[in-house]
Amino acid sequence: MSPLAEVKTTRRGLFKAAAMAAVGAAGSGLLGGLAPARADAKGPAAPPFESKFSVCDMCFNRCGMIARVQNGVVVKLDPNPKFTKSRGMLCARGNAGVAQVYDPDRLRYPLLRDGGRGEGKWKRISWDEALDIAAEKMRQVREKYTPSGQLFTAGADMQSEFVSRFAEVFGSFNVTSHESLCLLSLNRAFLDTFGEAPYADVINSKYVVMAGANRFEALVTPDSIDLMDAMQRGCKLVVLDPRHTKTAALANEWHAIRPGTDLAFMLAVAHVIIAEKLYDPAFITEKTFGFDELAAHVAKYPPAFAEAQCGIPAADVARIARELAAAAPASMVYPGRRSSDYVNSSQIRRGYAIVNALLGNWDKPGGLLAARQVGLTPVPADPPWYDDNQEDRLDAEMSPMLFEHDGSFVHTRDAVLSGEPYPVKGWFIFKTNPMQTAPNRKKTIKMMEAMDFVTVVDITMSDTAWYADLVLPAPSALERTDPCAGLQGSSACACVVKRDPVVGAMYESRPLFEIVKGLAARLDLAEHFAFTIPEYRAKQLAKLEGAEAILDRDGVYYNPGQVYGVYEGRIFKTKSHKIELYNQRYAELGLDPLPVYTPPSTVAEGSFRLVIGRNALVTQTSTQNNALLGRFVPDNSLWIHPDPAAKLGIRDGERVVVESKAGKGELAAQVTRKIRPDTVYMLSGFGTLSGGLSRIKGKGASIAEILEDAADALCGNAAMHETLVTVKRKVA
Numbered sequence: 001m002s003p004l005a006e007v008k009t010t011r012r013g014l015f016k017a018a019a020m021a022a023v024g025a026a027g028s029g030l031l032g033g034l035a036p037a038r039a040d041a042k043g044p045a046a047p048p049f050e051s052k053f054s055v056c057d058m059c060f061n062r063c064g065m066i067a068r069v070q071n072g073v074v075v076k077l078d079p080n081p082k083f084t085k086s087r088g089m090l091c092a093r094g095n096a097g098v099a100q101v102y103d104p105d106r107l108r109y110p111l112l113r114d115g116g117r118g119e120g121k122w123k124r125i126s127w128d129e130a131l132d133i134a135a136e137k138m139r140q141v142r143e144k145y146t147p148s149g150q151l152f153t154a155g156a157d158m159q160s161e162f163v164s165r166f167a168e169v170f171g172s173f174n175v176t177s178h179e180s181l182c183l184l185s186l187n188r189a190f191l192d193t194f195g196e197a198p199y200a201d202v203i204n205s206k207y208v209v210m211a212g213a214n215r216f217e218a219l220v221t222p223d224s225i226d227l228m229d230a231m232q233r234g235c236k237l238v239v240l241d242p243r244h245t246k247t248a249a250l251a252n253e254w255h256a257i258r259p260g261t262d263l264a265f266m267l268a269v270a271h272v273i274i275a276e277k278l279y280d281p282a283f284i285t286e287k288t289f290g291f292d293e294l295a296a297h298v299a300k301y302p303p304a305f306a307e308a309q310c311g312i313p314a315a316d317v318a319r320i321a322r323e324l325a326a327a328a329p330a331s332m333v334y335p336g337r338r339s340s341d342y343v344n345s346s347q348i349r350r351g352y353a354i355v356n357a358l359l360g361n362w363d364k365p366g367g368l369l370a371a372r373q374v375g376l377t378p379v380p381a382d383p384p385w386y387d388d389n390q391e392d393r394l395d396a397e398m399s400p401m402l403f404e405h406d407g408s409f410v411h412t413r414d415a416v417l418s419g420e421p422y423p424v425k426g427w428f429i430f431k432t433n434p435m436q437t438a439p440n441r442k443k444t445i446k447m448m449e450a451m452d453f454v455t456v457v458d459i460t461m462s463d464t465a466w467y468a469d470l471v472l473p474a475p476s477a478l479e480r481t482d483p484c485a486g487l488q489g490s491s492a493c494a495c496v497v498k499r500d501p502v503v504g505a506m507y508e509s510r511p512l513f514e515i516v517k518g519l520a521a522r523l524d525l526a527e528h529f530a531f532t533i534p535e536y537r538a539k540q541l542a543k544l545e546g547a548e549a550i551l552d553r554d555g556v557y558y559n560p561g562q563v564y565g566v567y568e569g570r571i572f573k574t575k576s577h578k579i580e581l582y583n584q585r586y587a588e589l590g591l592d593p594l595p596v597y598t599p600p601s602t603v604a605e606g607s608f609r610l611v612i613g614r615n616a617l618v619t620q621t622s623t624q625n626n627a628l629l630g631r632f633v634p635d636n637s638l639w640i641h642p643d644p645a646a647k648l649g650i651r652d653g654e655r656v657v658v659e660s661k662a663g664k665g666e667l668a669a670q671v672t673r674k675i676r677p678d679t680v681y682m683l684s685g686f687g688t689l690s691g692g693l694s695r696i697k698g699k700g701a702s703i704a705e706i707l708e709d710a711a712d713a714l715c716g717n718a719a720m721h722e723t724l725v726t727v728k729r730k731v732a
């Protein structure tokens with residue numbers, strides 16, 4: 001009997017699942033293609049369903065779930081109650097995972113371009129042909145341009161490590177990921193202050209300042225759920241956001257901060273904490289480096305300075321500093337997540353880190369916590385040596401504090417376009433959609449055009465796939481065997497998950513692992529992939545006795561470990577071995593060792609700063625075309641404040657043209673007080689180019705087309721909020 005038989009299914013649950021199946025079959029035709037395999041709602045009682053553990057893949061949180069399978073068809077997804085990281089819940093997107101599996105827009109077989117790039121003409125080919133062609137093109141690139149002439153880009157996935165492994169044994173230094181469009185500035189800031197990227201013990205916090213993050217829409221587990229719980233127990237939430245997000249709506253206080261000025265706020269908070277001696281003196285002496293330098297530095301930034309820059313009254317800035325200090329160490333400036341915002345985002349987020357350090361909000365309940373070791377054993381490759389290769393990554397010299405593994409997508413793209421320092425002519429892309437998630441789409445198109453051969457592995461015809469030479473269909477998460485992944489995050493976590501197929505792979509889809517294995521075999525690299533995923537998992541779990549059996553029993557393995565006080569008697573992984581308020585390495589490199597405030601570019605009258613942000617029913621650019629979710633968010637619109645809208649003669653719902661130096665787009669205006677008058681916002685992932693996303697084709701406008709491609713000065717993370725735009729009424 002399946003170990004899952006223990007998980008109770010109530011009669012009500014059964015009815016619900018059967019009803020879901022009926023809705024799916026009778027609804028918009030979404031699941032209609034599978035009708036023969038489904039239970040007939042009008043016929044005899046539906047057979048009972050099997051329950052299988054899986055891990056949600058609708059976003060990077062990887063919530064544990066249980067798939068209900070009837071006649072070989074997934075009819076419903078439920079949360080795994082044993083998965084504490086998500087507090088036993090599954091969000092709307094997670095529930096809609098079923099529509100991803102049975103999406104008629106899924107890629108079905110390998111496709112080779114049979115016309116101009118982006119023209120949408122394709123030829124169906126066999127897998128053998130596809131792998132022969134891809135391997136041969138890679139071999140040619142390697143011969144002509146060295147192994148580093150091939151670029152590899154992977155998104156967030158439990159198989160992405162196989163892309164890195166393949167790049168390594170192929171000999172290429174050039175690997176990029178979604179991370180340099182996401183959180184690298186944040187990681188930079190905390191690594192260079194605390195020596196590591198911490199987690200937030202939100203559930204035990206009494207006071208949270210959330211700046212540039214939106215936890216009630218941009219869901220991060222367990223933080224989103226824990227914040228709600230903590231607030232019900234009296235935790236105060238202060239939100240700084242130019243938009244009135246759902247998080248702002250539920251907060252105790254919302255301040256519509258002027259975009260790009262958060263560092264002025266943080267420096268002023270530090271100013272008050274130091275001037276009024278509200279810091280933790282023992283913590284400062286014992287654990288931090290550079291307090292005196294910081295004190296002298298922040299003396300220049302009183303609350304009045306923050307008021308002038310941020311538009312938040314000085315009295316509020318000072319009060320928030322005092323309240324934050326009074327609740328310390330069970331308080332925090334929440335680190336956030338996506339920080340691909342400004343050219344100085346690493347220094348902005350260092351401001352967040354410094355305020356937490358001053359208050360000793362570290363390693364104690366309600367503050368920031370050190371990452372916990374999950375205990376997975378890495379399975380390293382043993383790459384061959386290539387004499388004829390480049391010295392380093394393409395973008396190595398383009399940022400002083402680049403992350404070696406992820407690099408910078410924005411800089412890599414520029415280097416590909418210039419051909420300097422060396423040519424890169426092959427591109428292998430797995431589960432990421434830079435055509436919509438990298439700013440300045442025209443440049444991404446040019447990058448595609450500059451390549452000799454581009455291979456994309458996806459589940460649907462993304463815009464990136466649409467411009468590729470070869471498109472390979474992958475199975476969705478519910479259809480494949482995945483290695484183990486370690487998950488981190490607050491006191492709830494440090495767990496391991498794995499995936500086994502819930503249903504068979506759809507159509508001719510093949511997992512990434514099989515694809516790179518097939519390529520490796522053709523490139524005399526087979527020995528580096530001479531294992532199966534279960535064998536690989538066994539190696540990963542080597543040091544976790546009994547974990548495999550627990551994973552089979554519970555769908556998740558928790559590694560118990562110390563949560564608080566782990567830094568007692570331990571050194572920090574920084575140069576001084578302390579928390580660096582003053583960063584010595586920056587000083588050596590001629591960079592600002594203390595975060596110096598630089599005001600954002602001026603937004604002239606008649607123009608606006610364009611910002612990006614999440615919606616709870618959408619994941620990045622990959623769920624807009626989901627049949628269940630798309631009903632709620634069918635297209636995007638431009639948020640614009642009523643005052644400038646009136647000046648521009650724009651009424652709610654009217655078509656407008658938004659234009660930057662990079663590009664323009666046309667969409668409907670949403671005239672709303674939920675945004676500052678100098679800022680506009682639109683949701684990402686619309687205005688697609690692909691002819692293969694049938695439900696969203698022709699809907700809304702693409703923000704990637706409009707966003708300019710600035711980069712963080714320290715680590716090269718994209719800086720997407722530097723873009724200024726004009727907005728005009730569309731003349732008919």
Ligand SMILES: Nc1nc2c(c(=O)[nH]1)N[C@H]1C(S)=C(S)[C@@H](COP(=O)(O)OP(=O)(O)OC[C@H]3O[C@@H](n4cnc5c(=O)[nH]c(N)nc54)[C@H](O)[C@@H]3O)O[C@H]1N2
Pocket residue numbers: 059060182183210211212213214215217218219220240241242243245257258259260261262336337338339341611612613614615616617618619620721
């Ligand atoms: N539903 C849903 N949840 C998700 C995702 C998703 O796509 N959908 N994606 C996941 C991923 S990959 C990530 S990285 C996280 C992202 O999680 P967050 O980083 O919390 O999400 P964003 O929506 O990028 O939040 C940025 C917020 O900053 C505001 N903002 C813009 N400029 C400024 C500024 O200068 N100062 C301040 N204080 N605020 C500013 C924006 O209006 C926006 O509300 O979410 C994760 N969770």
Ligand SMILES: Nc1nc2c(c(=O)[nH]1)N[C@H]1C(S)=C(S)[C@@H](COP(=O)(O)OP(=O)(O)OC[C@H]3O[C@@H](n4cnc5c(=O)[nH]c(N)nc54)[C@H](O)[C@@H]3O)O[C@H]1N2
Pocket residue numbers: 057154155156178179181182183338340430431432433434436437438439457458459460462474475476477612613614619620621622684685703704
């Ligand atoms: N304009 C804009 N740009 C952004 C952001 C934004 O909010 N707006 N957010 C930034 C952030 S925080 C991040 S993390 C990045 C994310 O950037 P991306 O990594 O590009 O993420 P997605 O947009 O979700 O694209 C994921 C792609 O994977 C495909 N896919 C989904 N499931 C599978 C699967 O099982 N197998 C395979 N092979 N493919 C699959 C989807 O069809 C889609 O094409 O974007 C960043 N850039």
Ligand code: SF4
Pocket residue numbers: 056057058059060061062063086089090091092093094095219220221
């Ligand atoms: S937060 Fe939602 S979409 Fe993301 S993994 Fe969890 S259930 Fe899935």
Ligand SMILES: [Mo]
Pocket residue numbers: 182183338
């Ligand atoms: Mo992200």
